[in-house]
Amino acid sequence: MTHPMVRAEGVHKSFGTVEVLKGIDLQVNSGEVFCLIGPSGSGKSTFLRCINHLEKINAGRLYVDGELVGYRQKGDKLYELKDSEVALKRRDIGMVFQRFNLFPHMTAIENVMEAPVQVKGASKAEARERATRLLDRVGLADKAGNYPAQLSGGQQQRVAIARALAMDPKLMLFDEPTSALDPELVGDVLDVMRDLAESGMTMVVVTHEMGFAREVGDSLVFMDGGVVVESGNPREVLTDPQHERTKAFLSKVL
């Protein structure tokens, strides 16, 4: 279980002159639920987006499953990967967005079928059967024919999770998956994530749900100002924070 799925070494990221990540070092082990918490603007979402190369890092090294993200190393020279090579690697990394980002012109089941058919070349029948099972798994078998606009936020987010799972990822990234939801809909989404965690999926979760982090998380990192301030077992960090900034943050959100 100690095989590292994600390894970051001194990761830096700037947008123009604003440095958002100022040297992140961390390791996510295979099968682990890894929670990232911190105030807004702390860089946690940016770091998550670096993992599947939606953002390019400026310095440091980032590895997923032992392979460098976005580059190929030959000797001591780095070569940028071609778009097609980046796309190939992204197949193995599922991502769930804060704003769902379902494809509005497709029904729920078409959303889930899209990537297996278009990217992996699966047959439609095969993809439909698998999509039906995945929608059933997230409790939405009866909504397969609905368009996203006909679903509640919580339902849309569960379809988005099923869509990411359809590619059989070895790593799932969650970018504040419950932040855009009405409070009474948060529970359904967290249930699906809990279920996924129990099945052994490696998950990196940016979240404000401290209850979820404490209950399901295996590791937790508190970020602030683009650096990792404190990390460890979520139950320990959340109940007995060692650092002043962690204490200040937790006193506001708990």
Add this chain to the structure above:
Amino acid sequence: MTVDVSKTDGPGATPPAGPEAIKAIPVRHPGRYVSAIIALGLLGAVVYAFAQGNINWGAVPDYFFDDRILHGVGNTLLLTVLSMLIGIVGGIVLAVMRLSKNPVTSSIAWFYIWFFRGTPVLVQLFVWFNLGLVFEYINLGPIYKDYWSSFMTPLLTALLGLGLNEAAYMAEICRAGLLSVDEGQTEAAHALGMSHTKTLGRIVIPQAMRVIVPPTGNEVINMLKTTSLVSAVQFYDLFKEAQDIGQNAGSTVEMYFLAAAWYLIMTSILSVGQYYVERYYARGSTRSLPPTPLQRFRAAVLPARRPKGVTA
């Protein structure tokens, strides 16, 4: 946020028994009667003036289905379809060029749009028509070589003039459509491992169509009318045929009325088609599609009939 499918509020539904309905004297609007009378009076005056005019109305039905007119209608439609095809394909290419990260292609596209939108289409038509004055031959190496005058037929002049001009307008419409799609859509597609081409073709363009289609429908209708300009470069479209008949038969104005009637018929048919195309691309953006005119007609005429399995 559930959608109640069985909800019906047609005229068949009975209002719930509640407190007594309010009966009040409605506010009077005398101004509306006055304005209606003035408008009707002006309309009557216009109709009267035309009725008094020395117009041989009989010539219109006589020539309405004349072979030359039908030939002109066919040419007008052909020119509209082909010019729009050139315009749409060219517009997509130009829009992608303008949005590309390559500064050379985006500048060229900008220049093209600047030039073709900035000059009148009639001037462009004349330029194409008269290029033979500066080029004696057209020489495409081993593929094609001919005199310019026999190469640049009226049809080709018309197609180039209208199509290339239209491409500039379509480029701006397509660009606006592509930019209207949320960036999160591209990100989601990329995160699933879709390539740029697949993302554009499967995710971005279908959503951009909702923004692109309505103004494109207007462009088609505009194009149908703009084709009348090509009579100036000797292309025998509806307007040119009507003009010729009018001059020979001594019924100039009557033939203009006839042409106007044909243009109205064709644009009306296009408007109906546009409604259905827009409805198709609206799927997913609204919770339920608006009814088609046919469905609305059925609902109004046959209020008692309901689909099986749906109870009021």
